[in-house]
Every structure is written in C-alpha cells, then in structure tokens.
Amino acid sequence: MxxxxxxxxxxxxxxxxxxxxxxxxxxxxxxxxxxxxxxxxxxxxxxxxxxxxxxxxxxxxxxxxxxxxxxxxxxxxxxxxxxxxxxxxxxxxxxxxxxxxxxxxxxxxxxxxxxxxxxxxxxxxxxxxxxxxxxxxxxxxxxxxxxxxxxxxxxxxxxxxxxxxxxxxxxxxxxxxxxxxxxxxxxxxxxxxxxxxxxxxxxxxxxxxxxxxxxxxxxxxxxxxxxxxxxxxxxxxxxxxxxxxxxxxxxxxxxxxxxxxGFVNVNNEKMSKSLGNFTTLHDLLSTYDDPMVIRYLLSTTQYRRPINYENNTVEQARLELERIRTAYRNLLFRLDSSELGSDGKVEVIIEEQTKAFEQAMNDDFNTPNALAAIFELVSLANTYTKSNVVKRNSIQELLETISKLMSVFGIDGLDSHADLTTEQRELLDMRVKARQSHDFTKSDLLRNRLKEVGILVEDTPQGQRWYKA
Ligand SMILES: [Zn+2]
CATH class of the missing domain: 3.40.50.620 (HUPs)
Structure with missing residues (x-):
C-alpha cells in the first residue's frame, strides 16, 4: 500500500x-x-x-x-x-x-x-x-x-x-x-x-x-x-x-x-529577488558540470520538507553520488573475474533492502529513507567486491537492483563515464593500451597525468581500476 x-x-x-x-x-x-x-x-x-x-x-x-x-x-x-x-x-x-x-x-x-x-x-x-x-x-x-x-x-x-x-x-x-x-x-x-x-x-x-x-x-x-x-x-x-x-x-x-x-531556501533564507539570492536552474547548470548532482541533491529531502541549498550541500551531494557510482563501477569491474553461480547471502540482503526502499517510498515518498536502503546495497557491493571469489549472479543482481532503484530518482547511467571529461576518458583509454603493449614507462607517465586531472588509477590482477581523487 x-x-x-x-x-x-x-x-x-x-x-x-x-x-x-x-x-x-x-x-x-x-x-x-x-x-x-x-x-x-x-x-x-x-x-x-x-x-x-x-x-x-x-x-x-x-x-x-x-x-x-x-x-x-x-x-x-x-x-x-x-x-x-x-x-x-x-x-x-x-x-x-x-x-x-x-x-x-x-x-x-x-x-x-x-x-x-x-x-x-x-x-x-x-x-x-x-x-x-x-x-x-x-x-x-x-x-x-x-x-x-x-x-x-x-x-x-x-x-x-x-x-x-x-x-x-x-x-x-x-x-x-x-x-x-x-x-x-x-x-x-x-x-x-x-x-x-x-x-x-x-x-x-x-x-x-x-x-x-x-x-x-x-x-x-x-x-x-x-x-x-x-x-x-x-x-x-x-x-x-x-x-x-x-x-x-x-x-x-x-x-x-x-x-x-516544500520550499527551497538558499543559505537558510527564503529565496527572493530582493534578497539577491534568487537562483535559476540555468545558472546552476552552468556552474556545476554534473547535472545529476543537482538532481540528487534535490531528491535527498522528503518532498514536503524545506530544502536548504548552499554550496557545501552541493559538495556533499557530489560525494554521495560518487560513492554510489564507484560501488557500481566496482561491481562492473568484478563481473569479468566472477565465477558462475549465486552467493546466497548477497541475494538475501538485496531482497531486504529492496523491501526497505519500497517501504520508505510507500510512506509518502520518503526519499531519504529510500536512499539509506540504497547505501546499504552500496556498502554490500564494496565489501563483496573485495572478496577473493565473487559469484556472477550475485554481482549481476546487485548491479540491476542499484540501477533500478536509482532510476526511481531519475539517476541513470551509473556505469557510463558521463561524469568524466573527454580528456580524463582519453587518458584512461591510452593507459589501458600502454599496459597491454607493456609500455610501462608510458603507463607511469599517464598515471601521473591522470592524477593531475583528478583520477587515481590502480592496477589489479583484473586490470586497471580508477577513482575520482
Ligand atoms: Zn495550476
């Protein structure tokens, strides 16, 4: 109900x-x-x-x-x-x-x-x-x-x-x-x-x-x-x-x-033209390069409650959304090295948290509680992807569930590199190729270059992984 x-x-x-x-x-x-x-x-x-x-x-x-x-x-x-x-x-x-x-x-x-x-x-x-x-x-x-x-x-x-x-x-x-x-x-x-x-x-x-x-x-x-x-x-x-x-x-x-x-307050004040804190979406989108952060931010409060907008709340939203995307990428990364079959325990937690998500949304669209359920799945993904042995069905189900639940918030494409700049994307591709051709001098140079543009890379037995710095 x-x-x-x-x-x-x-x-x-x-x-x-x-x-x-x-x-x-x-x-x-x-x-x-x-x-x-x-x-x-x-x-x-x-x-x-x-x-x-x-x-x-x-x-x-x-x-x-x-x-x-x-x-x-x-x-x-x-x-x-x-x-x-x-x-x-x-x-x-x-x-x-x-x-x-x-x-x-x-x-x-x-x-x-x-x-x-x-x-x-x-x-x-x-x-x-x-x-x-x-x-x-x-x-x-x-x-x-x-x-x-x-x-x-x-x-x-x-x-x-x-x-x-x-x-x-x-x-x-x-x-x-x-x-x-x-x-x-x-x-x-x-x-x-x-x-x-x-x-x-x-x-x-x-x-x-x-x-x-x-x-x-x-x-x-x-x-x-x-x-x-x-x-x-x-x-x-x-x-x-x-x-x-x-x-x-x-x-x-x-x-x-x-x-x-509810209303949106800006720096704890009611937004009004006379106070000079009137913020248009148009300006906001040109200030922040990732529009999904704005969507995420405006979804973190239950719809009837007032939202306070300040620069540091945008930064907080950016970090939280990045945590979800990183967990998603970790899962995708382990898909190739996974074994056939299901873990069992993972599936039980997925079911519990999906229920928790639905209960929260059934309760007058309580989005913060629904997000808390998604973060439980994020923690599970982070722990599970560190295991030596991971099962393909469990990884798949985690990917599908996180993506389906995030889509209710209008946040799709967790796996895409849409939040990377063209330069970051190209450098990552070049480094994969350099390592494939055993050009380690070049790959080290590229690692430093990526660090300068905010991307940390890590080499694992399954290949190159990256994180935003
Ligand atoms: Zn009307």
Whole structure:
C-alpha cells in the first residue's frame, strides 16, 4: 500500500486510484517569462520522482502539466523588450525543456499552454456564468467565491481569514468591479492596443491565471483526477480557486489527493529577488558540470520538507553520488573475474533492502529513507567486491537492483563515464593500451597525468581500476 499525504485532509491516506493500475495526475507548471528558479526545479523533480515510483510499481501514469504563457509578467516583459508575448513565452518554454532535460525529468504526457486552450476557457467561463457562479463586470468575469460551498477548504482558512488575505492582495481597479473582495477573476478585460487578447462574449480579453489548470485537467484527464501537485505556495489562492471553478462546473469532486512540495531556501533564507539570492536552474547548470548532482541533491529531502541549498550541500551531494557510482563501477569491474553461480547471502540482503526502499517510498515518498536502503546495497557491493571469489549472479543482481532503484530518482547511467571529461576518458583509454603493449614507462607517465586531472588509477590482477581523487 502506498500512503500519500493529502493537503486536503492534512493526513497520510492510503492511495486508491480511480481506475486500477492507472493514475491521472496534473502538476502546475511555470509561468514562462524567465528561466525557472531552483524552487520550480524542485517541484518538477519531486513530482517526476512520484511519477517514476508509481511507474516502478507498475502503474501507467498520465502526467499533464502546463505553461502559463499569458499573464501580467509576460506582458510586462514583452513590452520592456519590445517583442511579442509569444516570443517571450517561446524563449522560456524552450529554456525550460533545455534545462530540465539534463536533469532527466520525463516530459509530461501532455504539456499544454494556456493560449492553446482559449476556446475551452471561454466555454468554461460561459458555463460558470450560466450556473450563477460567475458574473461579468465591465468586461471582466469574476467567480462568486462565497457561493461555492466549502470555498477555502484546501487552504484550511475560514472566510474571515480569507477576506483579510484578499484585502492584502487587492488591486483597487478590480475591487470596484467585484461584488465581494474574495471573488477572483476568471477572465480579464484587455482594452490596450498591441497587448495580447482574444475576442470573447465579454469583449476583448484574456484568461485569469487559475482557470487554465481547471480547463486542462478536465480536458486532458477527467472531471475527477487522482493527484494534483504543485508547490505549497500554490495551495492558496491558486489551487483553492481551481477546486471552486472545477467543482462548480462539474458538480463532482475535482481531486482525490492534493500533494504539495516544500520550499527551497538558499543559505537558510527564503529565496527572493530582493534578497539577491534568487537562483535559476540555468545558472546552476552552468556552474556545476554534473547535472545529476543537482538532481540528487534535490531528491535527498522528503518532498514536503524545506530544502536548504548552499554550496557545501552541493559538495556533499557530489560525494554521495560518487560513492554510489564507484560501488557500481566496482561491481562492473568484478563481473569479468566472477565465477558462475549465486552467493546466497548477497541475494538475501538485496531482497531486504529492496523491501526497505519500497517501504520508505510507500510512506509518502520518503526519499531519504529510500536512499539509506540504497547505501546499504552500496556498502554490500564494496565489501563483496573485495572478496577473493565473487559469484556472477550475485554481482549481476546487485548491479540491476542499484540501477533500478536509482532510476526511481531519475539517476541513470551509473556505469557510463558521463561524469568524466573527454580528456580524463582519453587518458584512461591510452593507459589501458600502454599496459597491454607493456609500455610501462608510458603507463607511469599517464598515471601521473591522470592524477593531475583528478583520477587515481590502480592496477589489479583484473586490470586497471580508477577513482575520482
Ligand atoms: Zn495550476
């Protein structure tokens, strides 16, 4: 059984999919007006890991996500740069794909943009007006929050708190057009020339932010979906408003499990542009040559907890990931010198630790405990590969298990030399050849050269082994 913490009930609940073996999940994507920051990256990694674990358990996962490609931030940026809103959105949507690819984040089954579903949004808004849940006011359309029974249930706030919150976010222009301050826009009037807009029954305008996710979840998945995910900052007002809109339209429960990931703090402070600690994934990837270290780092904390990011946590992550890769290489190295058959004891530990890994992941995706199980296998691999006699089946099973479990974290290719530079790789190859042709002077020179570039080599009866210094 898999337990999922549901923000709606504030409890871990047994996960039951609507359709056996299948999962419909929707995760809020970024507004494409800038490079994504490390907090967006964490959200993408957290839900990719959730998806991968469900897939590991044999589920078929339909994963839908969006790009918000029309909103004030995009319009402002387009005006500042003197280009179209579409050009801004295209640039940063492209950057999103370029930056998430090295992190091995699976592409969404469907990723839709707000501007691709405008007719569906207009139909949705028409329905809300028809049912009395929304009203037009000077070209804007607002949702009557108080008419929706249970408004704010996800935010765990009562109406008075929400009214106080709404007052804090008020924009005076809008307030005069609203029946009530807690109402929110589902459609916005756009009278300006040269600014992106669409014709609608309420005049020229564009969608409010919350409506696109309600529309896409219903259009691409279903009226009721299994999981909806996003950062905890989205619970109110974004997800609160999604529930109101969707359930007002369909009369059915919108989401069975609401999952929210925690923040990323930078040097123990909340990340913000004003503090100057705003870290984009794009910058991070250009600072560190191994993107898997970033993925590993953002996986080491359970998804609901805050992560503190500092340079030394990256270094710690690098060392830990290198320990796993080294153990994997040690196993591969001993494969050639292994004897046929199985060890027996090794298999028992593999089974125990695989169970421990699954128990941890079943417990609301407790990734640190799951990693602890992987490190037990790493220790086993390190001890076992030092034995005089090793059995082929046991080595194979260790390799397969470590690789399969790491793949749930999106970390593949443990055996590849992807983390080596071209120079390091070439020097290693040259040294193998030098030793094969008994040119020991050359092989010694190459050993020194490799040391200078951070690789230590060791000659064993089974051939050359290497480690990162
Ligand atoms: Zn959303």
């Amino acid at each position: 898999i337990y999922v913490y549901n923000t709606l009930s504030l409890k871990k609940e047994v996960f039951k999919p609507i359709t056996t073996g299948k999962i419909n999940m929707y995760v809020c994507g970024p507004t494409v007006y800038n490079y994504i920051h490390i907090g967006n990256a964490r959200s993408a990694i957290a839900f990719d890991t959730v998806r991968r674990y469900f897939e590991y358990r044999g589920y078929e996962v339909n994963y839908v996500s969006n790009f918000t490609d029309v909103d004030d931030k995009i319009i402002n940026r387009a005006q500042k740069e003197g280009i179209s809103e579409l050009a801004v959105a295209n640039k940063y949507a492209e950057a999103f794909h370029e930056d998430t690819l090295p992190l091995n984040i699976k592409p969404a089954t469907i990723r839709s943009r707000a501007t691709e579903v405008i007719p569906d949004i207009i139909d949705f808004v028409k329905d809300l007006i028809g049912k009395g849940y929304a009203y037009e006011s000077e070209g804007d359309v607002y949702f009557r929050a108080k008419k929706f029974k249970g408004y704010g249930i996800l935010a765990h706030q009562d109406l008075a708190e929400m009214e106080a919150n709404a007052a804090g976010r008020l924009n005076d222009d809008e307030t005069v057009r609203k029946e009530d301050p807690v109402d929110f826009a589902v459609w916005k009037n756009e009278p300006r020339e040269g600014v992106i807009s669409w014709e609608s029954p309420w005049g020229k305008g564009r969608p409010g932010w919350h409506i696109e996710c309600s529309v896409m979840a219903q259009k691409y998945l279903s009226n009721t979906i299994d999981i909806h995910g996003g950062g905890i900052d989205l619970a109110f007002p974004h997800h609160t408003n999604e529930i109101a809109q969707s359930e007002a339209r369909t009369g059915q429960k919108f989401v069975n499990y609401w999952m929210h990931n």
